[in-house]
Amino acid sequence: xxxxxxxxxxxxxxxxxxxxxxxxxxxxxxxxxxxxxxxxxxxxxxxxxxxxxxxxxxxxxxxxxxxxxxxxxxxxxxxxxxxxxxxxxxxxxxxxxxxxxxxxxxxxxxxxxxxxxxxxxxxxxxxxxxxxxxxxxxxxxxxxxxxxxxxxxxxxxxxxxxxxxxxxxxxxxxxxxxxxxxxxxxxxxxxxxxxxxxxxxxxxxxxxxxxxxxxxxxxxxxxxxxxxxxxxxxxxxxxxxxxxxxxxxxxxxxxxxxxxxxxxxxxxx
Numbered sequence: 458x459x460x461x462x463x464x465x466x467x468x469x470x471x472x473x474x475x476x477x478x479x480x481x482x483x484x485x486x487x488x489x490x491x492x493x494x495x496x497x498x499x500x501x502x503x504x505x506x507x508x509x510x511x512x513x514x515x516x517x518x519x520x521x522x523x524x525x526x527x528x529x530x531x532x533x534x535x536x537x538x539x540x541x542x543x544x545x546x547x548x549x550x551x552x553x554x555x556x557x558x559x560x561x562x563x564x565x566x567x568x569x570x571x572x573x574x575x576x577x578x579x580x581x582x583x584x585x586x587x588x589x590x591x592x593x594x595x596x597x598x599x600x601x602x603x604x605x606x607x608x609x610x611x612x613x614x615x616x617x618x619x620x621x622x623x624x625x626x627x628x629x630x631x632x633x634x635x636x637x638x639x640x641x642x643x644x645x646x647x648x649x650x651x652x653x654x655x656x657x658x659x660x661x662x663x664x665x666x667x668x669x670x671x672x673x674x675x676x677x678x679x680x681x682x683x684x685x686x687x688x689x690x691x692x693x694x695x696x697x698x699x700x701x702x703x704x705x706x707x708x709x710x711x712x713x714x715x716x717x718x719x720x721x722x723x724x725x726x
Contacts, residue, residue, distance in 0.1 A: 484520025524579025570658030
């Protein structure tokens with residue numbers, strides 16, 4: 458249910474089996490990432506990280522916008538402070554960066570389900586997820602240049618999700634990128650009919666969650682670690698993860714099931 462009052466939490470969670478659906482629920486403000494929204498999202502992610510029942514996460518949003526980025530009204534109000542808002546701006550950027558990094562370091566894979574527009578830090582949030590399912594009416598942009606504020610922090614997520622020139626084109630022009638084009642450049646995994654992004658994201662998440670949680674957690678952690686390393690170091694790090702994974706009970710069960718031509722029975726350890 459959409460947030461209709463100031464006392465309603467800006468982020469909600471519901472579980473469907475082994476999948477947690479975390480929803481940005483501040484549609485009247487286009488799900489802008491106020492400090493309260495960031496704190497609530499950080500808390501929800503931290504709770505999921507400790508929940509061993511959850512094997513995949515869907516990040517969704519209420520209303521016509523996935524997220525319009527930072528709350529510019531909140532930011533503007535702080536300019537009247539003695540330091541012209543410097544401390545608040547720094548704290549806000551740190552809080553936002555912490556949330557984005559939590560998405561990446563979360564033990565479980567995260568699937569973004571984007572139905573409407575994802576702009577600036579909202580685009581950053583979607584790009585930070587492991588997979589992204591977008592409605593055909595979804596659009597993505599980093600429009601900071603239009604208001605004299607280059608989207609530097611969203612650029613961190615974009616540069617890790619799409620080729621350099623595609624990221625720079627979005628950052629320098631600030632133009633809306635339709636879902637089909639975002640799919641072509643690699644930002645979006647799948648484009649689905651309007652109104653079905655959440656269902657499609659949930660279906661994808663449930664299929665992921667049907668796998669061994671041990672393999673999923675080790676795999677995500679290992680993948681993110683090796684991408685930041687030179688080739689030889691990446692192989693060494695990935696090899697260590699493979700050894701660790703091979704020693705897990707689920708790997709023995711999975712290999713045995715494959716050789717025995719039977720369904721695997723995951724123990725998640």
